[in-house]
Amino acid sequence: MIKISNIFLKTIIFSFLISFKTFSAEAIDPIKVDWSFKGLTGKFDRSSLQRGFQVYKEVCSSCHSMKYLSYRNLGEPGGPEFTEKEVKAIAASFEVTDGPDSQGEMFLRPGRPADKFVNPYPNNQAAMAANGGAYPPDMSVLVKARKGGADYIYSVLLGYEEKPAEMILDDGVYYNKYMAGNKIKMPKVLSDGLVDYADGTNSTEEQMARDVTTFLSWAAEPELEERHRTGVKVMIYLILLTILVYLSMKRLWSRIDTEV
Amino acid sequence: MSEHEYQPKSKVGKWFNDRLPLLSLASHLTDYPTPKNLNYWWTFGGILTFCLVTQIITGIVLAMHYVAHADLAFSSVEHIMRDVNYGWLIRYIHSNGASMFFLAVYIHIFRSLFYGSYKSPREVIWIIGILIYLLMMAAAFMGYVLPWGQMSFWGATVITNLFSAIPLVGESITTWLWGAYSVDNPTLNRFFSLHYLIPFLILGLVVLHIWALHVPGNNNPVGIDIKKPSKDTVPFHPYITIKDLFALLMFMIIFSGFVFFAPNVLGHSDNYIPANPMVTPAHIVPEWYLLPFYAILRSVPDKLGGVILMFSAIFILLILPWLDTSKVRSSVFRPIYRQFFWILVIDVLLLGYMGAMPAEGIYLLLTRVGTIYYFLHFLVVLPVVGYLEKTDPLPVSISDPIMTGGANVSFAKRNDKNI
Numbered sequence: 144m145i146k147i148s149n150i151f152l153k154t155i156i157f158s159f160l161i162s163f164k165t166f167s168a169e170a171i172d173p174i175k176v177d178w179s180f181k182g183l184t185g186k187f188d189r190s191s192l193q194r195g196f197q198v199y200k201e202v203c204s205s206c207h208s209m210k211y212l213s214y215r216n217l218g219e220p221g222g223p224e225f226t227e228k229e230v231k232a233i234a235a236s237f238e239v240t241d242g243p244d245s246q247g248e249m250f251l252r253p254g255r256p257a258d259k260f261v262n263p264y265p266n267n268q269a270a271m272a273a274n275g276g277a278y279p280p281d282m283s284v285l286v287k288a289r290k291g292g293a294d295y296i297y298s299v300l301l302g303y304e305e306k307p308a309e310m311i312l313d314d315g316v317y318y319n320k321y322m323a324g325n326k327i328k329m330p331k332v333l334s335d336g337l338v339d340y341a342d343g344t345n346s347t348e349e350q351m352a353r354d355v356t357t358f359l360s361w362a363a364e365p366e367l368e369e370r371h372r373t374g375v376k377v378m379i380y381l382i383l384l385t386i387l388v389y390l391s392m393k394r395l396w397s398r399i400d401t402e403v
Numbered sequence: 404m405s406e407h408e409y410q411p412k413s414k415v416g417k418w419f420n421d422r423l424p425l426l427s428l429a430s431h432l433t434d435y436p437t438p439k440n441l442n443y444w445w446t447f448g449g450i451l452t453f454c455l456v457t458q459i460i461t462g463i464v465l466a467m468h469y470v471a472h473a474d475l476a477f478s479s480v481e482h483i484m485r486d487v488n489y490g491w492l493i494r495y496i497h498s499n500g501a502s503m504f505f506l507a508v509y510i511h512i513f514r515s516l517f518y519g520s521y522k523s524p525r526e527v528i529w530i531i532g533i534l535i536y537l538l539m540m541a542a543a544f545m546g547y548v549l550p551w552g553q554m555s556f557w558g559a560t561v562i563t564n565l566f567s568a569i570p571l572v573g574e575s576i577t578t579w580l581w582g583a584y585s586v587d588n589p590t591l592n593r594f595f596s597l598h599y600l601i602p603f604l605i606l607g608l609v610v611l612h613i614w615a616l617h618v619p620g621n622n623n624p625v626g627i628d629i630k631k632p633s634k635d636t637v638p639f640h641p642y643i644t645i646k647d648l649f650a651l652l653m654f655m656i657i658f659s660g661f662v663f664f665a666p667n668v669l670g671h672s673d674n675y676i677p678a679n680p681m682v683t684p685a686h687i688v689p690e691w692y693l694l695p696f697y698a699i700l701r702s703v704p705d706k707l708g709g710v711i712l713m714f715s716a717i718f719i720l721l722i723l724p725w726l727d728t729s730k731v732r733s734s735v736f737r738p739i740y741r742q743f744f745w746i747l748v749i750d751v752l753l754l755g756y757m758g759a760m761p762a763e764g765i766y767l768l769l770t771r772v773g774t775i776y777y778f779l780h781f782l783v784v785l786p787v788v789g790y791l792e793k794t795d796p797l798p799v800s801i802s803d804p805i806m807t808g809g810a811n812v813s814f815a816k817r818n819d820k821n822i
Contacts (some may be wrong), residue, residue: 211481270513284481286677366484366491371664392649
């Protein structure tokens with residue numbers, strides 16, 4: 144009886160897991176991408192991160208903030224790993240409001256690596272006013288904040304299509320086949336050749352979507368590489384220790400007439 | 404018990420022990436006679452202690468960097484994740500640790516249900532355990548509010564609004580709980596304060612839980628009373644400590660798997676969106692470990708009825724020792740109850756699943772069936788089966804597998820391995 148109920152139990156749990164997937168889908172499933180940072184030892188593709196930053200800087204950053212990142216992060220291990228000189232140059236290319244100075248005035252100065260990424264708008268209201276009432280979400284943790292993560296972001300970037308004939312869209316609303324409800328207020332931004340990649344890579348739509356999604360994934364989880372690396376070590380250590388403790392336990396319990 | 408005879412060897416030790424018998428206590432804890440046939444389901448007590456200590460330590464460190472303010476909470480969590488040394492590790496251990504804590508406590512509770520550990524003379528251990536479980540739910544709920552993401556905010560809104568169902572004073576109570584006219588900064592502040600307090604209340608209850616356990620001693624898979632110490636028992640140290648350590652390490656491997664390789668899989672992605680009172684998420688769902696009760700809450704069309712039923716589902720456990728009429732503790736010797744036990748396990752899993760689904764159509768129907776069965780199990784099945792069931796013969800002791808009534812000798816052993 145117990146064995147049968149055990150099997151029964153497992154079958155039920157298993158069927159729950161399967162049905163969970165099918166029932167909870169709202170829009171169509173995002174494109175599955177074989178990201179280099181997936182898996183137990185996954186790492187970011189360094190050059191893809193650097194290209195992705197270029198796409199972010201030249202395209203996304205005109206509307207989307209990324210307020211939890213600092214320019215110094217761009218040079219840290221596990222990220223795009225720009226050189227110190229490059230990071231300084233990137234930071235200096237932004238104007239940062241600082242102050243008040245000794246006269247009580249706010250002033251503009253070139254950015255420093257310690258500065259947070261500059262916001263494109265002074266506040267949320269300004270962002271909404273400039274974008275037809277929709278607030279472009281901060282992109283610092285966007286990949287973690289969306290079901291489907293990197294796959295979903297990548298899919299939405301490539302999901303712009305002609306709307307179905309029967310669908311009525313308001314002004315400033317676009318059709319996107321991966322977006323929940325298929326309506327999005329962000330226009331299609333990527334088009335072939337939009338960005339001139341510094342490393343000479345051909346900037347197709349797919350390439351840019353892939354690069355910028357990689358960049359956003361790093362931005363959301365800058366600790367990912369260190370986490371994976373530490374995790375593997377911790378696992379090896381725990382498994383070895385478990386084996387040792389198991390053997391000691393067997394040895395100890397051999398004095399007792401009971402199986403352990 | 405052995406601590407009565409215990410005398411420290413050194414003069415200083417004796418001097419101290421006569422004034423505060425800490426050494427006697429340590430001696431009692433190491434020599435504590437434990438049934439030698441405890442299986443691995445008994446290792447979850449130690450695992451739970453580890454979980455509590457881990458949550459307290461990581462929580463104290465997080466509190467050094469976290470800011471309990473509606474405008475700053477979300478950013479301070481990101482600050483911990485990005486700028487604090489190993490902040491990501493501490494936070495992921497803490498957030499996944501909550502899930503691991505509940506996973507372990509559910510196994511611990513169902514172990515008690517299967518082997519009848521809640522029955523005489525262990526009712527007080529059981530009641531303290533249920534109080535710990537209640538406090539755990541309160542602590543976990545408030546902890547989930549602290550990052551001040553969308554699920555934090557709306558979860559807090561839904562749960563605190565439950566109290567508004569109380570007739571006459573409901574609205575006032577809700578306002579009093581919030582400290583405002585909606586979930587707002589005062590709510591976050593008090594939740595942080597209570598989230599810091601509750602673990603220490605739990606710690607106090609855990610001490611009582613263990614103290615109460617050490618009076619009658621452990622139950623065991625066979626469920627019979629044993630002489631202590633005897634050839635049926637082993638000293639707690641080193642035999643049980645090493646076995647608990649082995650089980651704890653296995654548990655830590657699973658725990659680490661979540662922390663390092665899937666730290667967000669048990670959470671909800673919406674909680675990485677900062678709280679916004681103007682935008683309601685499509686589905687407001689609590690963390691997985693609260694889902695069965697959430698399902699029971701939503702199974703009733705009336706709000707007050709749902710709240711009463713949800714709290715009854717927990718409080719009914721407090722009187723469980725008196726609802727079960729069977730004199731035999733272990734389900735190994737209860738062929739009928741054993742089947743109902745597994746049906747209850749399935750029922751709770753079903754309710755958990757339904758709690759994550761929208762409350763409509765077939766889901767709502769199944770939720771109602773599941774809820775009714777949950778109460779039927781405790782109010783009807785347990786008392787009736789206890790009276791009617793013909794239990795299998797019990798062995799005389801753990802070491803002598805001789806059955807009262809001379810039944811199959813290997814029965815107990817065989818069943819034990821199958822569970």
